Amino acid sequence: MMNPKAILLVLGSSILGQASTHADFPKPTNTQKTDLTLPTPEEAIKGMRLPGGFRVECFASEPMIRQPIAMAFDDRNRLWVAECYTYAEARTNFDLGLRDRIVILEDSNGDGRADKKTIFHDDLQRLTGLTVGFGGVWATCAPNLLFIPDADRDDKPDGKPEIVLDGWNDNSVRHNMVNGLKWGPDGWLYGRHGIQALSIVGPPGSPKEDRTQLKCSIWRLHPRSRKFEVVCEGTTNPWGHDWDKHGQLFFINTVIGHFWHGLPGAYFKRMYGQHFRRGLYGLIDQQADHFHWDVGKEQAKDVKKGMSLSTDEAGGGHAHCGMMIYQGGQWPERYEGKVFTANFHGRRINCDRIERKGSGYVARHEPDFLKVKDLWFRGVEIDYDMNGAVFLLDWSDVGECHENDGIHRTSGRIYRITHGPFKPGKHDLKQKSSRELAGLLIHANAKLARHAARLLQERADGQEIGKEVLSSLSAHLEAEDTGRRLQGLWALHRSQNLNEDKLISLLGDKDEHLRIWALKLLVDEGKTSRQAARKILDVAAKENSPLVRLHLASIMRNLSASERWKMAEILSRSSDLAKDPVYPLMVWYGIEQQVRNEPARALQLAKNSKLETIREWIPRRLAE
Numbered sequence: 001m002m003n004p005k006a007i008l009l010v011l012g013s014s015i016l017g018q019a020s021t022h023a024d025f026p027k028p029t030n031t032q033k034t035d036l037t038l039p040t041p042e043e044a045i046k047g048m049r050l051p052g053g054f055r056v057e058c059f060a061s062e063p064m065i066r067q068p069i070a071m072a073f074d075d076r077n078r079l080w081v082a083e084c085y086t087y088a089e090a091r092t093n094f095d096l097g098l099r100d101r102i103v104i105l106e107d108s109n110g111d112g113r114a115d116k117k118t119i120f121h122d123d124l125q126r127l128t129g130l131t132v133g134f135g136g137v138w139a140t141c142a143p144n145l146l147f148i149p150d151a152d153r154d155d156k157p158d159g160k161p162e163i164v165l166d167g168w169n170d171n172s173v174r175h176n177m178v179n180g181l182k183w184g185p186d187g188w189l190y191g192r193h194g195i196q197a198l199s200i201v202g203p204p205g206s207p208k209e210d211r212t213q214l215k216c217s218i219w220r221l222h223p224r225s226r227k228f229e230v231v232c233e234g235t236t237n238p239w240g241h242d243w244d245k246h247g248q249l250f251f252i253n254t255v256i257g258h259f260w261h262g263l264p265g266a267y268f269k270r271m272y273g274q275h276f277r278r279g280l281y282g283l284i285d286q287q288a289d290h291f292h293w294d295v296g297k298e299q300a301k302d303v304k305k306g307m308s309l310s311t312d313e314a315g316g317g318h319a320h321c322g323m324m325i326y327q328g329g330q331w332p333e334r335y336e337g338k339v340f341t342a343n344f345h346g347r348r349i350n351c352d353r354i355e356r357k358g359s360g361y362v363a364r365h366e367p368d369f370l371k372v373k374d375l376w377f378r379g380v381e382i383d384y385d386m387n388g389a390v391f392l393l394d395w396s397d398v399g400e401c402h403e404n405d406g407i408h409r410t411s412g413r414i415y416r417i418t419h420g421p422f423k424p425g426k427h428d429l430k431q432k433s434s435r436e437l438a439g440l441l442i443h444a445n446a447k448l449a450r451h452a453a454r455l456l457q458e459r460a461d462g463q464e465i466g467k468e469v470l471s472s473l474s475a476h477l478e479a480e481d482t483g484r485r486l487q488g489l490w491a492l493h494r495s496q497n498l499n500e501d502k503l504i505s506l507l508g509d510k511d512e513h514l515r516i517w518a519l520k521l522l523v524d525e526g527k528t529s530r531q532a533a534r535k536i537l538d539v540a541a542k543e544n545s546p547l548v549r550l551h552l553a554s555i556m557r558n559l560s561a562s563e564r565w566k567m568a569e570i571l572s573r574s575s576d577l578a579k580d581p582v583y584p585l586m587v588w589y590g591i592e593q594q595v596r597n598e599p600a601r602a603l604q605l606a607k608n609s610k611l612e613t614i615r616e617w618i619p620r621r622l623a624e
Contacts, residue, residue, distance in 0.1 A: 022119050026097050028066055028085055032406030034398050038376050041413055047373030050417070053332070056370075059391060059416040060105055060114040066412040068393040070180070070381055072131040075429040075451055077386040079105045080120070080137070081393070081414070082127045088174045088403035100127035102137065102148075104155060105414070110424055112416060118155050121148055128179035129191060133454050134223045140178045140191060142169040145221070153430065163204050165221070165228060167211060173197040175402050176237045183450065185247040185486070186524060187457050187494035188220040192251065194237040195271055201228060216270060218251060218262050224461060227525075233275060234268025234283060235260060240323025240341055240381070244354060245446070245483050246513045247490070248361070250287075252323035252341045254401075257286025259339065259352060259363040263582075264520075265554045265589055279592050279624070281617050282585050288363035292343060292350055293318050307346070315368060316346015319401055322381035322393065325354075327446035330388025331419045340369060342379025342392070344401055347372040349379065349392070359550040359583040376411065386447050387424045390417040429455055434465050438472040441487040453491050460495035470497055482513055489514065493521050504535045512545040519551050523558035533563045540570045549574060550583055556590025564594055565601060572609035584613040595621045 039047075041058035048056050059079075069084040086098045101122035105114040120137065129140040135151040136158070145165040149158040168178040176194035184190045193199060195216035202211035203226065212219075218231040218238065231249075241251035241262065249262030256271050267275055269283045292315025294308055311317060322342040326335050339352040349370040352363035370392075372379075378395035385391060396411035397403075429437065429451050440452035459465055473495070476488025489506075492498040498521070506518035522532045536559075540552050553571055556564050568591040577583040591614075595602040599622050606618035 022122055025101065025119075025122050026085070026099060028409035030406070030408045030410055032397070032399055032403075032408045034408075036375055036398050038396070038411055039374055044372070044374040044377065044413070045415075048370060049372075050370045054417060054419050055422070057112040057416045057418075058413060059107070059112065060414040062396075062411050062413070064114060064117055065103070065105065065414055067409055068380070068395065068412045068414060069127070070129045071383060071391065071393055071414075072181070073383070073385050073447065073451075074104075074132045075427070075455065077427040079114070079385070079391065079414070080130060080132060081105060082130050082139070083412070084127050085409055086125050086127070088407055098125075100124040100141070102127070102130060102139065107424070114414075120150075120155055121157055121161075126177065128177060129181040131181040131183065131189070133183060133189075134458055138164075138181050138189060140168070140181060142173070142177045143167060145178070145191075164226065165201050166204050167201045168193075168199045169197045179239060180241060182241065183454050184220065184249070185243055185450075185453070185490045186520070187454070187490075188222050190218065190220045190231070190241065190249070192238040192241060193217045193219060194239075195235075195273065196237075213276060215273070218249070231264050232262050232266040232268065234266070234270050235286075236271035239321045242323055242325040242339075244325050244337060245327060245486075247486060247517060250323075250325065250339065250354070250361075252320045252339075253286075254319045254321065254344075256318075257288060258292060258318075258320045258341070258350075259286055259288035261287045261360050261582075263360070263550070263554050263586070265557050266582075266586065267589060279595075279621055280589065281620065282588070282613065284582050284585055287361050287582075288352065288365075290314070290363075290365045291318070292316055292320070292346070312346070315350050315365070316343040316348050319344035319346075320350070321401070322379060322383075324382050324384060324390070326384060326390070328384035328388030328390065329444035330384075330422065331390070338366065339363060340382055340390075342382055343368075344378055344380070347374070347377045347379075349382065356547070358580040359546040359577050370417075384445075384447060386427045386445060386451070387422075388418075388445055389422065389424065391415070392417065434459055434469045435472060438469050438476075438491070441473075441476060441491055442481075442484045449487060453487070453494060456491055457494035460497070465495055465497075473497070482511055485511065485514055486517060489517055489521075493524070500529065500532060504532055507535055507539045512548050515539075515543075515545070515548050516551045519548075519555055523555045527558055527560070528555075528563075533559055537563065537566050537570070540567060546574075546577055546580070546583070549577065550586060553583065553586035553590050556587075561594055561597070564591055565598070565605070568605055568614070569608070572605060572611050572614050575610040578610050578612065584611040587611060588613045588617055592617075592621060 041061045067083045068081050070082040072080045084100050102120040104118040106116040124141050126142040136149040139146045144163045146161040147164050148161045173196050176196040178193050180192040200211045200213050217233045221228045235253040236255045238251045238253050294310035320341045321344045341350050343350050348368045351366040351369045376396050378397050380395045381393040392415040394413040397408045399405045437452040440448050473488050473491050476484050503518045503522050571587045602618045606615050
């Protein structure tokens with residue numbers, strides 16, 4: 001039984017917020033035994049190998065930073081870091097008095113190294129993810145998702161953390177928990193969830209029947225309405241996600257296949273166990289054409305023995321942690337749009353390129369971007385800032401990710417990677433006018449564009465953002481360039497200046513990516529209107545793009561029963577996608593729940609379908 005002290009700490013530390021002072025923060029201690037000596041940051045950098053023209057600098061190291069597990073940049077381009085000292089501790093060990101904290105790091109003199117540290121909050125537990133926006137800081141601290149207000153931006157909480165959602169993870173989960181917070185192009189907050197324990201999530205005090213149950217999945221939360229939903233389900237322990245220039249979501253995973261297209265409504269293969277939903281019959285495999293290890297010969301668990309040569313050549317191992325799709329503009333153009341992920345045991349950064357294939361995408365293998373000789377290197381997150389420099393969090397440990405051999409809490413590094421001559425610029429987007437923010441939406445650095453879009457969304461909450469700004473956003477939407485048009489579309493939607501008629505008109509746009517986002521935004525709040533559904537069905541019958549048809553299958557769950565049947569009949573005619581690894585499954589997921597309600601119509605659909613999944617699985621579902 002959990003002792004009273006432990007219960008109070010688990011339940012209270014994420015809520016009390018300002019009850020502690022920074023001076024009483026527990027001194028970190030190590031429980032891991034090793035004869036390996038931690039190298040200095042300078043020694044570690046000397047052992048790093050990366051392409052010519054690149055430079056690695058140590059932005060911060062112990063004692064300034066320890067146990068860095070997540071990061072985010074604010075509107076001043078300052079780096080916010082989650083220090084997680086409670087990681088991997090079992091429930092009964094919380095009476096150790098450990099706490100986690102959020103710190104802000106700044107390089108005030110531009111020499112490439114953090115010289116100012118601000119402690120924002122130091123009374124948290126199980127802190128695994130954070131981001132800033134809407135007047136405060138959002139943090140995943142199982143069993144809670146917290147919002148810590150800081151409307152005046154003075155780097156001090158305005159009050160106690162608000163529990164936005166609770167019910168995340170059984171407290172016995174040590175390493176495979178809710179994590180990762182990023183703002184999506186649609187204005188929702190996205191996060192991730194591991195496979196090990198069930199979460200039953202909802203607002204505090206809400207009954208179980210009104211809550212959402214989830215395990216391994218990607219989820220999203222709207223910052224204003226607080227609507228919460230699961231986006232897609234499956235894999236093992238996703239610990240990294242990002243969007244490409246067209247707003248397509250991808251995420252990284254560990255143990256099984258590493259690269260996945262975060263398609264709403266998708267059900268992916270799992271490491272083990274069953275999905276909550278029955279009748280799926282088939283699950284979507286990863287969207288990469290390779291693994292980063294030699295299956296069956298991956299590596300020895302002893303860090304000093306290393307891994308097999310074949311695994312080293314393949315990419316270093318199965319444990320991926322942290323991911324970015326580089327769109328920072330500072331690195332050479334050949335790296336734009338490519339996927340970078342930290343390979344935990346391989347001590348490197350893997351690189352993949354994303355290509356179109358069939359109805360969706362495939363990740364192709366590229367040479368490893370960075371390899372590290374330092375045996376303590378444990379990359380856990382990677383991202384770029386408003387200047388295009390890439391920051392890499394190093395957990396700095398010699399154990400494996402479960403920390404079964406003890407925990408080394410006194411170390412941690414953050415590296416900064418740039419290319420060629422580099423002079424960081426100063427930023428404070430909060431001080432810019434809405435017109436200036438609208439101009440930043442088409443900046444070559446996507447980080448600037450994303451922050452500008454979120455600030456416009458915040459400013460539009462309950463007030464007009466001005467005719468001049470709306471004119472600028474509309475001009476983006478009416479331009480020729482796809483990226484610029486999408487930025488205009490997203491900003492108009494997020495600022496509540498995009499009506500249904502305009503979205504319906506975009507269903508017939510010449511650009512497939514505009515058609516896709518018109519579909520997605522028409523169902524953004526759930527079900528479609530009758531008018532929108534009629535038009536969606538009309539254009540679906542004429543749609544040639546495999547990617548658009550894939551997204552039509554994705555939104556079937558947002559249609560009424562009768563509309564789903566009509567959509568299934570249309571999409572089942574796609575003989576060109578009959579052998580596609582994703583499309584037939586998505587069509588099945590969209591219609592499966594209706595099959596037993598109308599068996600005669602289901603059998604007619606099976607008879608006429610060009611998709612084997614529909615022909616074979618409808619009779620199977622009816623038989624069950």
